[in-house]
Amino acid sequence: MKPNFFCVIALALASMAIGSASADEVQVAVAANFTAPMKKLAADFEKSSGYTTALSYGATGKFYAQIKNGAPFDILLAADDKTPERLEKEGLAVPGSRFTYAIGKxxxxxxxxxxxxxxxxxxxxxxxxxxxxxxxxxxxxxxxxxxxxxxxxxxxxxxxxxxxxxxxxxxxxxxxxxxxxxxxxxxxxxxxxxxxxxxxxxxVPTNLYSPIRQDAVLLAQGKANPAAAALLKYLKSDKARAIIKAYGYGF
Amino acid sequence: MLSDTDLGALSLTLRLATITTLLLLLTGTPIAWWLARTRSWLKVPLGALVALPIVLPPSVLGFYLLLAMGPSGPIGHFTQALGIGMLPFTFWGLVLASTFYSLPFVVQPIQNAFEAMGERPLEVAATLRASPLDAFVSVVLPLAKPGFLTAIVLGFAHTVGEFGVVLMIGGNIPDKTRVVSVQIYDHVEALEYTQAHWLAAIMVGFAFAALLMLHVFHPTGRRKWRQ
Structure with a gap:
């Protein structure tokens, strides 16, 4: 009985370990405020590119701590411009990959x-x-x-x-x-x-607060991932920008 | 080392856990008594209901409490009718939530103690013409003392460790709803790792001490652990 039982557990664990990450997938950490547009953008991107996306939503500060400690994200869509800059300085992001994907209102x-x-x-x-x-x-x-x-x-x-x-x-x-x-x-x-x-x-009129520049950055983890490069390119496209704009963001 | 807000969070957490534990002893004891003595078919479903917070994610409990205590929820209607307003974002809202959240940790040890005692001591007390209340105070309570001590330690410790529920209904207000676990979360998110370490270390020490106390209180605990 006992060896059988452990065999089952071992098999179950093994089957879970296999097939978690694939080469055609991009793992994205998404700022909580960008949840709704990102769902729509990801669906559109998956349909047009054939790549798949794995999206995690949350606070940018938490993502920073996770990325610093080896979280397997390829891209960070931050809620600010400071965090991507900091990640680049610390060598955790690809230099020159930063850009503002939306200005929050x-x-x-x-x-x-x-x-x-x-x-x-x-x-x-x-x-x-x-x-x-x-x-x-x-x-x-x-x-x-x-x-x-x-x-x-x-x-x-x-x-x-x-x-x-x-x-x-x-x-x-x-x-x-x-x-x-x-x-x-x-x-x-x-x-x-x-x-x-x-x-x-x-x-709120934008002269009452400093612009909320939301920057995207390619993380060191995603440097060689073609799906990550494709998603960043897509986010800069007119089609993506139209969707982002519909949710009330500026550029 | 510890800032004023850290100390405020610590003292708030102790106050919350103390009040919650006292309330749980008052409400949990009759529930435990009923569950231990009843032969009703309701025993099993009600026992499962009491145990729900052990299994449920705190976010589920927090979400339903937020809706229930809100302006269109049943608890919200009730508290507004009483004229005390709404409970989310208040200290007493946290007390109510913690009472639900830690209920099984108080009811189950007491119920086990009542069950282990059996009918015999009560029958003996009755033949000696002790009133039910007298029998409860001078026979049941002393016999069930280890169960009560376990319940106090577990109820208190579990309330101190509460996070998900507080996050959902607390609103992070200093000295009202910002408990230690939330304060640690904030420190970590703000990359203030030194402060986070201090508070986190205190929590580890507290949790370890609480579990040691359980071992000391419970006379049969030592034997159980060895088996």
Whole structure:
């Protein structure tokens, strides 16, 4: 009985070890705010190129730590421009491969229709109990939100109402479930083809915060991977840019 | 070494675990008693329900709690009707969540102790004309003491180790919902590895001490471990 049992486990482990990574696959670490467009882009890319993609979504800071410790990503689509630059300096990314794939836009959004006016005056009223933002220490969209509130002179007033998500995906969750009445999220999360999917929002004027430059970089791991090169080329194409734009990003 | 926010997270975590453990002893003891004594067919499904948090990913529990405690959820409706507002992003929201999350770790050791005791001590107490309450306080509680101590250590330690649920319903508010595990996560993400190490080492030491205590408390534990 016993040897049989262990044989089964060994076989199961062996079968799992085989066939995890293939040569035609590109593994991409994707900033949480770019989740929705990336799903669409990846489907389109797979169809036109024949390559396959494995996408991981999350906070850029976490990806940095993982890449530094040997995570098997070929490409990083970061939520900022600092992390790709840093990876290049540390020899973990291919020099000269960095480019801005999208410029993120910040929106003050509520799941309730008519709650947020198109001037953001709701912020000054302050008659809410929670305003959600991404952790400004970790997420560029969180830092941008703090910048906006500081410029409007409202930071001291609003700070007691802050609830912070670890990344922009979690921040969106707080607002979309109605647990926070409103919050600063990425426009791409709530916007499609020129209008809000639901709820109400104020697209924050870009002169109130520094541009959220989202850079892509080819990682050392993906240097010789043709699928990675093809995906980066695709992201710069007009077709890809049209999709990215539809989600409210700029260039 | 440890910053003020780190210390704040530590003291908040201790406060959360203490209150949760006390609440769990109050609510878990009757549940354990019922599960140990009942012959109802409900024993098995309810026992499984209590044990769910052992198996479920904390993200599932956190997600449902976020919906349930939110403005359109049943708990949210209830707390709003009571006039205490909504529970997510509050300390008491975390207490409620932790109570669900650590429930099996308190109920099961107590239930095992009650079951191991059998009917005999209660029957003897009854023949000596002890009231049920008297029998519970002066017979059952002393006999089940190792079970209670195990429950306290496990319930406390499991609440300290909570992360996924807090992440989903906490909102990372200093001194209200930013517990140690979240603080460590933030340090790691912000690449502040030195601070992360300090807090993480404290957690390892605490977890080890808690498990040692279990071993000391449990009279039969020593034998079980050797087998």
């Amino acid at each position: 910040l929106v003050l959004w509520s799941a309730r229709p008519g709650y947020v006016d198109d001037q953001g005056a709701v912020l000054k009223k302050g008659n809410f109990s929670h305003i959600a933002l991404a952790n400004p220490k970790l997420a560029p969209y969180g830092a941008a939100a703090v910048e906006v509130m500081t410029k409007l002179g409202l930071i001291a007033l609003l700070k007691p109402e802050f609830v912070q998500g670890e990344d922009i995906g979690q921040t969106y969750q707080f607002v979309s479930t109605g647990n926070a009445e409103l919050g600063f999220v990425a426009l791409s999360q709530v916007y499609r083809d020129g209008k809000f999917n639901s709820g109400s929002g104020w697209i």
